Amino acid sequence: MSVDYKIELKKLVSALQVEAKSHHKNRDFLQLLPFNPEKQESYDLYTMNSPFSLTIIDYTPDAPYLFAFIGAETAFSIAVDTRQLSRLHKHDYFELFYILDGHLDIMIEGSHHRYESGEACLINCNARHVEEYRSAFLAVYLNFSPQYLSALTKHLFLDTQKDGLPWFLSQNIQADQKDRKDYIDFTPMPAPDEGISNGMEQLIYRIVSESKGKAPGYEDIVSGSLKRLLFHLQSPIEYTHSYVRLKAIREQNLFEDTVTYINLQKRKVSRSELADALNYNGDYISQIFYKQTGQTLADYIRNVCLREAASLLLNTDLSASAIIHRLGFENRTAFYRQFKKKYQVTLDEYRHNYRNF
Incomplete structure (x- = not known):
C-alpha cells in the first residue's frame, strides 16, 4: 500500500x-x-x-x-x-x-x-x-x-x-x-x-x-x-530547466532600446540625451552597448550618422553643409574627414558618383 x-x-x-x-x-x-x-x-x-x-x-x-x-x-x-x-x-x-x-x-x-x-x-x-x-x-x-x-x-x-x-x-x-x-x-x-x-x-x-x-x-x-x-x-530525464537571468534580460532590453532610439533619431545623439530618454545612467548605457557589440557607443552613432548622410546625398538636394548641420555635427572638417575615411570619397564625389545608379 x-x-x-x-x-x-x-x-x-x-x-x-x-x-x-x-x-x-x-x-x-x-x-x-x-x-x-x-x-x-x-x-x-x-x-x-x-x-x-x-x-x-x-x-x-x-x-x-x-x-x-x-x-x-x-x-x-x-x-x-x-x-x-x-x-x-x-x-x-x-x-x-x-x-x-x-x-x-x-x-x-x-x-x-x-x-x-x-x-x-x-x-x-x-x-x-x-x-x-x-x-x-x-x-x-x-x-x-x-x-x-x-x-x-x-x-x-x-x-x-x-x-x-x-x-x-x-x-x-x-x-x-x-x-x-x-x-x-x-x-x-x-x-x-x-x-x-x-x-x-x-x-x-x-x-x-x-x-x-x-x-x-x-x-x-x-x-x-x-x-x-x-x-x-x-536530472534531464526527470525535469526540464529554465534558467532566468533577469539582469541579462534587462541588459538586452536596454541594448535594443538604445539601438532603436539612435536609429530613429538618425542624427548625433549624446549620452545625456540617451540617459534622459531611456532613464538609465549614460555611462551604464555605454558599458552595456560595448558588452553587447564590442563597439563603442560613439562609433555606432557616428556610423549611423555617416549612413544617413550617404542616404541624404542620394535622395535629397540638401547641400553637404545642410546635411552636416541636420545630423548635429558642428565641426564640418571632422565630419568630412570621417566620411571620406568610411566611403573613400568626399560628400560631393559620393553624390556625383552614385546618385544616378
Missing part, C-alpha cells in the same frame, strides 16, 4: 501547531523566526541566522492558513492571515520552493508566474518576490545559506552544462554577484506513473520529519536527502 506523503506531511505540520490565538491578527509571530526582517522602502529583507531551515505553507482561500517553520532551534506551526506575508521581499539566502498540491501564483521582480503541483523554483538572494495567495496550495520552502548550499553541492554535480542547476549555482553563489537577480524553474517531465513526484514527496517528508525530530545524526540524513533532492531536480 503506497503512502500519501502529502497527507503525512499535513499531519506532521498539524502536530507542530501552537496555541497562539492572537498571532494571526498581527506580525508578532515573525519574532519566533530566526530571520531578521528589515523594512526597506519598497520591500522587506530577510536574513537567516542558520545554515538551513524550512517553511511549509498550507493555504486555503478565505481563511487563516497554516504556516509551519522548522529551524535549527525552533519548530512551530500557526494559523496566519495572508496579509502578514503578502509584502514584497528578498532574502540573504537561497530559497527553493516545491509545490506539493494545488498551484502557487507568485510575482518575481514584477513578472507573474504560476507553479503547478510537482514544479519547483530556486531563487537567488537578490530577486524580490511575493506570493499572491489566489488559490489553495501546499508548498515546502527549503532555505539555504550560500555557504551551506555551496558545501552541499561541492562534489554533487559532474555536468556543468550551461543553463542547468550546477551552472546556476556557479553563477550565483559567489559573494560578488549582488547585482544578479536569477532563478531557475524545474518542470517535471511527462511520466507514465507518479513515481517521480511520489519520490520527491518522500524525500521532502524525510527532510521535514528528520529536521523536526532532531534525533542523533539527523543532520547527515537531512544533508543526504537534500543532495538527493537536488540531484533529482538536475
Whole structure:
C-alpha cells in the first residue's frame, strides 16, 4: 500500500501547531523566526541566522492558513492571515520552493508566474518576490545559506552544462554577484506513473520529519536527502530547466532600446540625451552597448550618422553643409574627414558618383 506523503506531511505540520490565538491578527509571530526582517522602502529583507531551515505553507482561500517553520532551534506551526506575508521581499539566502498540491501564483521582480503541483523554483538572494495567495496550495520552502548550499553541492554535480542547476549555482553563489537577480524553474517531465513526484514527496517528508525530530545524526540524513533532492531536480530525464537571468534580460532590453532610439533619431545623439530618454545612467548605457557589440557607443552613432548622410546625398538636394548641420555635427572638417575615411570619397564625389545608379 503506497503512502500519501502529502497527507503525512499535513499531519506532521498539524502536530507542530501552537496555541497562539492572537498571532494571526498581527506580525508578532515573525519574532519566533530566526530571520531578521528589515523594512526597506519598497520591500522587506530577510536574513537567516542558520545554515538551513524550512517553511511549509498550507493555504486555503478565505481563511487563516497554516504556516509551519522548522529551524535549527525552533519548530512551530500557526494559523496566519495572508496579509502578514503578502509584502514584497528578498532574502540573504537561497530559497527553493516545491509545490506539493494545488498551484502557487507568485510575482518575481514584477513578472507573474504560476507553479503547478510537482514544479519547483530556486531563487537567488537578490530577486524580490511575493506570493499572491489566489488559490489553495501546499508548498515546502527549503532555505539555504550560500555557504551551506555551496558545501552541499561541492562534489554533487559532474555536468556543468550551461543553463542547468550546477551552472546556476556557479553563477550565483559567489559573494560578488549582488547585482544578479536569477532563478531557475524545474518542470517535471511527462511520466507514465507518479513515481517521480511520489519520490520527491518522500524525500521532502524525510527532510521535514528528520529536521523536526532532531534525533542523533539527523543532520547527515537531512544533508543526504537534500543532495538527493537536488540531484533529482538536475536530472534531464526527470525535469526540464529554465534558467532566468533577469539582469541579462534587462541588459538586452536596454541594448535594443538604445539601438532603436539612435536609429530613429538618425542624427548625433549624446549620452545625456540617451540617459534622459531611456532613464538609465549614460555611462551604464555605454558599458552595456560595448558588452553587447564590442563597439563603442560613439562609433555606432557616428556610423549611423555617416549612413544617413550617404542616404541624404542620394535622395535629397540638401547641400553637404545642410546635411552636416541636420545630423548635429558642428565641426564640418571632422565630419568630412570621417566620411571620406568610411566611403573613400568626399560628400560631393559620393553624390556625383552614385546618385544616378
